[in-house]
Amino acid sequence: MSEHPVVDVTIIGAGPAGLAAAYYAGHREASCRIIESLEQLGGQVAAVYPEKHIFDIAGFPKIGGQEYVDRMVEQGLQYGAEALLGEAVETLERVEGDGEELWAITTDSGGPYLTRTVIITAGHGAFEPRTLPIEGLEEWRGRGLHYFVKRKADFAGKRCVIVGGGDSALDWTINLQDTASGELVEVDCEALILQLGFVSHLGPIESWGLEVVGKKQVRVDPTSFETALPNVFAAGDVAYYEGKITLITIGLGEAAIAANQCVARARGVKLQPAYSTE
Numbered sequence: 001m002s003e004h005p006v007v008d009v010t011i012i013g014a015g016p017a018g019l020a021a022a023y024y025a026g027h028r029e030a031s032c033r034i035i036e037s038l039e040q041l042g043g044q045v046a047a048v049y050p051e052k053h054i055f056d057i058a059g060f061p062k063i064g065g066q067e068y069v070d071r072m073v074e075q076g077l078q079y080g081a082e083a084l085l086g087e088a089v090e091t092l093e094r095v096e097g098d099g100e101e102l103w104a105i106t107t108d109s110g111g112p113y114l115t116r117t118v119i120i121t122a123g124h125g126a127f128e129p130r131t132l133p134i135e136g137l138e139e140w141r142g143r144g145l146h147y148f149v150k151r152k153a154d155f156a157g158k159r160c161v162i163v164g165g166g167d168s169a170l171d172w173t174i175n176l177q178d179t180a181s182g183e184l185v186e187v188d189c190e191a192l193i194l195q196l197g198f199v200s201h202l203g204p205i206e207s208w209g210l211e212v213v214g215k216k217q218v219r220v221d222p223t224s225f226e227t228a229l230p231n232v233f234a235a236g237d238v239a240y241y242e243g244k245i246t247l248i249t250i251g252l253g254e255a256a257i258a259a260n261q262c263v264a265r266a267r268g269v270k271l272q273p274a275y276s277t278e
């Protein structure tokens with residue numbers, strides 16, 4: 001039915017809530033796959049404010065956004081969750097598996113990915129980098145057109161043009177000075193790095209039969225974080241219930257509840273907190 005193994009839990013979105021859900025699922029020995037539309041982990045923190053400081057994460061009086069992402073990734077993926085980057089989830093369908101009901105997920109570039117349960121931690125929807133309105137520009141993606149600087153070495157000795165006026169554009173202009181050569185404002189260049197921010201939208205998630213509230217969120221039962229669909233849960237900014245507050249701390253708690261519900265459903269084990277201390 002699919003070349004990809006069936007997993008207990010599939011997490012849509014690798015922001016703080018998704019990474020926390022991966023931790024809790026892994027800690028309860030569930031197999032886990034996490035699918036993220038961006039080429040990087042960390043959600044809004046990594047995409048929008050990696051260089052800012054956060055002051056309201058328990059245990060950290062002050063922590064840099066990227067440092068927090070790095071710690072979440074190390075913690076969230078420690079049990080071996082499979083992380084698929086650069087794939088935006090498009091469809092969710094109920095299918096008959098080998099004697100059990102499963103969900104089948106397809107993305108813009110892969111699938112079907114079969115899973116017993118789903119946790120939607122999609123924030124405000126799939127992030128896409130903003131681009132320039134130039135016809136045919138996308139054809140150069142990866143061949144001179146870049147939206148992310150993953151490794152400075154990739155740009156060594158190249159003439160780079162960085163487009164954008166925000167913090168990250170300036171950061172990379174300064175950061176690549178010792179790596180790249182030539183005028184940074186040269187029109188004639190080998191690498192065009194667009195740092196124009198991101199746009200996001202729930203997109204296909206809106207058509208899955210969930211109760212969408214205000215085009216941005218999905219209604220959940222706040223006692224279990226289950227959505228209107230069986231074995232499909234939501235946590236973090238995307239999850240809505242009366243009194244919802246969209247903060248990282250809140251999303252982490254919701255992810256813990258949703259992941260434990262998934263484990264109980266997928267593996268038929270008791271719903272319990274399972275302390276992590278050894």
Ligand SMILES: Cc1cc2nc3c(=O)[nH]c(=O)nc-3n(C[C@H](O)[C@H](O)[C@H](O)COP(=O)(O)OP(=O)(O)OC[C@H]3O[C@@H](n4cnc5c(N)ncnc54)[C@H](O)[C@@H]3O)c2cc1C
Nearest residue numbers: 013015016017037043044089122123125126127236237248
């Ligand atoms: C400037 C700024 C400052 C902030 N400061 C604070 C603060 O000080 N303290 C605090 O608690 N909160 C703060 N927040 C809010 C905080 O960042 C969010 O509450 C948090 O990131 C939500 O986490 P999340 O995991 O629910 O979603 P997100 O971080 O939004 O991650 C969701 C991820 O899901 C992916 N995704 C969505 N749809 C799909 C799809 N269909 N397929 C694949 N992937 C998908 C997205 O690309 C994204 O990476 C701030 C937000 C901003 C913008």
